[in-house]
Amino acid sequence: MSSRRQFIKQISIAGGGLVSLQAIPFSSYALAKDETTKITILHTNDVHSHIEPFPSNDPKYPNLGGAARRAALIQQIRAVEKNVLLLDAGDVFQGTPYFNKYGGEIDFKLMSLMQYDAATIGNHDFDNGIEGFKNMLPHANFPFVNANYNFENTILKGEIIPHKIFIKDNIKIGVFGVGVELDGLVSKELYKETIYNDPIAIANRKATFLKNEEHCDLVICLSHLGYEYKSNKVSDVVLAKATSNIDLIIGGHTHTFLNEPTEIKNNVKKRVLINQVGWAGINLGRIDFHVTPNKSANYFQSSVQAVEDNI
Amino acid sequence: MNKLFTYLLITTLSFLLACSPSTKYVGKNSTIAVDSTLSDNQQTTYLIKPYKEKLDAEMNTVLVISAEEFPKEKGKPETKLGNLVADLSLEIATQLYGDSIDFCLLNFGGLRTSLPKGEITKGKIFELMPFENELVVITITEGKLIELIKYLKLVGGQPISGFEIILSDKTTDEELKQLFSETGTSEFKILTSDYLAGGGDKMNFFLNPIKTEKVGIKLRDAIIQYCIQENAKGNQLTGKLDGRITFE
Numbered sequence: 379m380s381s382r383r384q385f386i387k388q389i390s391i392a393g394g395g396l397v398s399l400q401a402i403p404f405s406s407y408a409l410a411k412d413e414t415t416k417i418t419i420l421h422t423n424d425v426h427s428h429i430e431p432f433p434s435n436d437p438k439y440p441n442l443g444g445a446a447r448r449a450a451l452i453q454q455i456r457a458v459e460k461n462v463l464l465l466d467a468g469d470v471f472q473g474t475p476y477f478n479k480y481g482g483e484i485d486f487k488l489m490s491l492m493q494y495d496a497a498t499i500g501n502h503d504f505d506n507g508i509e510g511f512k513n514m515l516p517h518a519n520f521p522f523v524n525a526n527y528n529f530e531n532t533i534l535k536g537e538i539i540p541h542k543i544f545i546k547d548n549i550k551i552g553v554f555g556v557g558v559e560l561d562g563l564v565s566k567e568l569y570k571e572t573i574y575n576d577p578i579a580i581a582n583r584k585a586t587f588l589k590n591e592e593h594c595d596l597v598i599c600l601s602h603l604g605y606e607y608k609s610n611k612v613s614d615v616v617l618a619k620a621t622s623n624i625d626l627i628i629g630g631h632t633h634t635f636l637n638e639p640t641e642i643k644n645n646v647k648k649r650v651l652i653n654q655v656g657w658a659g660i661n662l663g664r665i666d667f668h669v670t671p672n673k674s675a676n677y678f679q680s681s682v683q684a685v686e687d688n689i
Numbered sequence: 690m691n692k693l694f695t696y697l698l699i700t701t702l703s704f705l706l707a708c709s710p711s712t713k714y715v716g717k718n719s720t721i722a723v724d725s726t727l728s729d730n731q732q733t734t735y736l737i738k739p740y741k742e743k744l745d746a747e748m749n750t751v752l753v754i755s756a757e758e759f760p761k762e763k764g765k766p767e768t769k770l771g772n773l774v775a776d777l778s779l780e781i782a783t784q785l786y787g788d789s790i791d792f793c794l795l796n797f798g799g800l801r802t803s804l805p806k807g808e809i810t811k812g813k814i815f816e817l818m819p820f821e822n823e824l825v826v827i828t829i830t831e832g833k834l835i836e837l838i839k840y841l842k843l844v845g846g847q848p849i850s851g852f853e854i855i856l857s858d859k860t861t862d863e864e865l866k867q868l869f870s871e872t873g874t875s876e877f878k879i880l881t882s883d884y885l886a887g888g889g890d891k892m893n894f895f896l897n898p899i900k901t902e903k904v905g906i907k908l909r910d911a912i913i914q915y916c917i918q919e920n921a922k923g924n925q926l927t928g929k930l931d932g933r934i935t936f937e
């Protein structure tokens with residue numbers, strides 16, 4: 379019963395009593411008990427060098443965010459959860475004087491301290507050019523994943539990996555990244571000979587490889603494509619529909635605040651989750667996957683509410 | 690085995706049958722607010738400290754007082770924030786350029802945060818305009834100007850200064866041409882940032898212009914200069930919405 383007690387505790391701490399346990403079907407607990415491995419995915423996107431919280435007089439986000447608080451929150455979750463994967467969907471750089479003055483050094487050092495497992499590259503991560511990005515890499519002790527930018531003819535060749543596989547309690551998690559079209563968004567002087575390839579074709583190939591050849595139980599796409607557009611421009615929603623074998627897309631770029639993950643049916647009618655948590659480190663995303671050992675069935679839940687006053 | 694347990698077992702089995710072997714998603718909320726209920730992680734604070742102290746010395750300088758909030762807003766043809774920055778850019782750039790500029794066009798996406806009511810620090814202006822973009826004057830043809838207007842209609846507005854426009858589906862290219870021919874010129878000088886001049890935010894009408902001239906100031910520095918200038922005059926920042934872009 380320990381897993382249930384822990385679960386209840388976690389809900390009541392995190393939810394501040396706002397969540398009633400009635401919201402959790404009994405059956406889901408029954409399945410979770412002893413039979414599944416819980417994988418906790420924590421994520422950020424578009425932190426944009428917001429090291430400090432917004433000031434109390436900010437019109438939109440007074441007193442929200444802050445790296446030191448995020449670190450405390452992550453530490454709290456790590457103290458309870460065994461299998462945590464901490465990911466970022468890009469645009470770590472640019473947005474406060476910390477970037478103008480330090481070029482991303484402090485951002486990468488903080489992410490290393492918080493033990494990020496992987497991040498992808500956003501358009502603003504090119505803001506000091508590919509040289510500026512490369513110069514900061516020694517401060518990051520985690521990998522950058524991207525599968526649709528070809529860096530072969532740039533100084534970033536070999537510095538960015540297409541995917542990474544994590545193993546947590548015998549559960550295999552494949553994480554790959556896709557980035558937004560740079561032309562028209564980033565000046566060529568900054569991205570130089572970086573080539574943008576169609577993210578849908580690449581994501582399909584990569585996810586299929588991770589699922590069928592590497593036998594990953596979970597396939598996560600770190601995307602900086604943006605959540606959704608009025609036009610038919612490629613986005614996370616478009617990507618989710620047009621691919622198979624992705625379980626979760628962690629998005630960024632459009633600074634979209636989703637209250638809950640969006641569920642989309644992929645091209646083989648299987649469910650894909652998309653989540654994105656605004657920007658500036660105002661929120662931390664959390665999705666818990668419960669994966670069965672025989673790997674024939676898994677389900678997932680995103681269980682934690684906003685942290686309220688009584689924590 | 691009591692009745693309750695049997696009932697629960699059946700519920701569980703039916704759940705398994707219904708969901709296996711696919712995935713099941715339970716629960717709703719998936720974001721956790723990073724707010725003041727969390728105490729700082731000391732190691733993190735310690736790491737930030739030297740960087741912060743060096744920065745604060747420069748960035749905490751108060752440039753001006755704002756009489757009101759200037760929120761960053763989406764989906765509106767004009768915003769107080771957009772109008773403020775476009776107006777001040779045109780004012781500062783005109784002083785430096787030494788000749789008249791027809792109008793200013795910037796982009797909402799480039800204004801990165803809201804301005805609060807009260808003290809506006811230098812650091813806040815860095816957050817509003819973090820990029821190193823420079824102001825440039827682009828000279829374009831009438832044809833490109835028509836493209837620019839169509840673009841404004843398509844995207845639903847951008848920060849502008851120096852002209853008013855009613856965007857209507859009824860207006861034809863011919864009518865626009867007619868309108869411009871009445872101005873007696875076929876070349877137009879537009880103030881923008883070098884990022885947008887390079888086709889950023891899909892402003893392709895700026896590509897291959899007749900002429901590109903640097904004003905000699907970064908957009909951020911223009912904002913800072915304006916704030917200092919207004920403060921010296923004893924003014925506070927005030928906002929306005931004047932219907933400079935309307936849709937019909």
